Amino acid sequence: MPVSFDLSGRTALITGANTGIGQGMAVGLAEAGADIVAVGRSDADETGEKVRALGRNFHFIKADLSSIAPIEAVVAEAWDKAGGVDILVNNAGIIRRADSLDFSEEDWDAVMDTNLKVLFFLSQQVARRWVADSRKGKIINIASMLSFQGGIRVPSYTASKSGVAGLTRLMACEWASKGINANAIAPGYIATNNTEALRNDETRNRDILARIPAARWGDPSDMAGAAVFLASSASDYMHGAIVPVDGGWLAR
Numbered sequence: 001m002p003v004s005f006d007l008s009g010r011t012a013l014i015t016g017a018n019t020g021i022g023q024g025m026a027v028g029l030a031e032a033g034a035d036i037v038a039v040g041r042s043d044a045d046e047t048g049e050k051v052r053a054l055g056r057n058f059h060f061i062k063a064d065l066s067s068i069a070p071i072e073a074v075v076a077e078a079w080d081k082a083g084g085v086d087i088l089v090n091n092a093g094i095i096r097r098a099d100s101l102d103f104s105e106e107d108w109d110a111v112m113d114t115n116l117k118v119l120f121f122l123s124q125q126v127a128r129r130w131v132a133d134s135r136k137g138k139i140i141n142i143a144s145m146l147s148f149q150g151g152i153r154v155p156s157y158t159a160s161k162s163g164v165a166g167l168t169r170l171m172a173c174e175w176a177s178k179g180i181n182a183n184a185i186a187p188g189y190i191a192t193n194n195t196e197a198l199r200n201d202e203t204r205n206r207d208i209l210a211r212i213p214a215a216r217w218g219d220p221s222d223m224a225g226a227a228v229f230l231a232s233s234a235s236d237y238m239h240g241a242i243v244p245v246d247g248g249w250l251a252r
């Protein structure tokens with residue numbers, strides 16, 4: 001079979017696709033031919049416009065992914081309204097910053113629930129459907145440099161993203177034989193709402209740029225290539241990889 005990145009006829013469900021990295025990946029996957037189901041608590045009209053302008057179908061499911069409560073309904077709607085999905089991108093995520101000596105249980109639970117618990121149980125629900133339908137599937141989890149490094153003042157984020165790497169490997173071990181590929185993208189410093197405060201802090205911004213071999217912040221669109229690759233048949237023999245897309249940060 002020739003290598004193909006074509007996603008025509010495939011549907012990708014992306015959490016948190018209204019902005020940032022989620023929007024960048026939604027547009028990239030649509031450019032490669034995929035229809036998009038966006039799931040989030042904020043409307044994703046801008047993403048919808050961009051996806052539809054490419055001639056792809058777009059369906060938005062409103063859901064607050066701070067807990068697993070809406071997951072069953074989200075997956076049922078994706079199957080009822082969009083005919084199911086072939087690609088699941090677990091992108092929605094939050095960060096809370098505070099010294100570890102002062103870190104609160106609330107900030108711990110909020111981050112772990114959205115970044116890790118929802119990622120696992122949404123993957124579980126979608127994988128159950130794939131197995132029941134004898135349908136192949138691709139899972140792309142959004143990890144982080146903090147899946148590999150310690151970080152400072154972000155204990156729950158670091159634990160959650162290390163957990164994302166671990167769960168990606170677990171999903172690969174358990175589900176590869178069922179026709180499901182689970183891999184992760186580990187973005188570096190990407191210019192989104194999430195990182196606006198860092199970019200606005202002149203000293204932090206200078207220090208960050210000095211340490212990135214590519215000498216620039218990543219753009220959300222920089223995540224699209226890896227997402228298309230991991231969603232396509234070109235990566236059919238890849239399972240459990242955590243792929244850094246970080247301007248060389250981890251190589252340093």
Ligand code: NDP
Pocket residue numbers: 015016017018019020021022039040041042063064065066067091092093094114142143144145186187188189190191192193194195
């Ligand atoms: P943004 O803050 O721009 O986007 C985060 C997305 O997650 C938004 O769509 C947001 O929706 C959604 N989200 C958060 N909480 C919930 C919730 N309770 N229910 C539904 N949706 C929710 O951040 P990024 O684009 O930067 O981050 C995307 C992913 O990439 C995250 O997992 C993040 O950890 C990861 N990442 C980002 C890096 C960076 O440098 N930017 C580096 C490494 C990893 P809403 O707008 O409604 O809040």
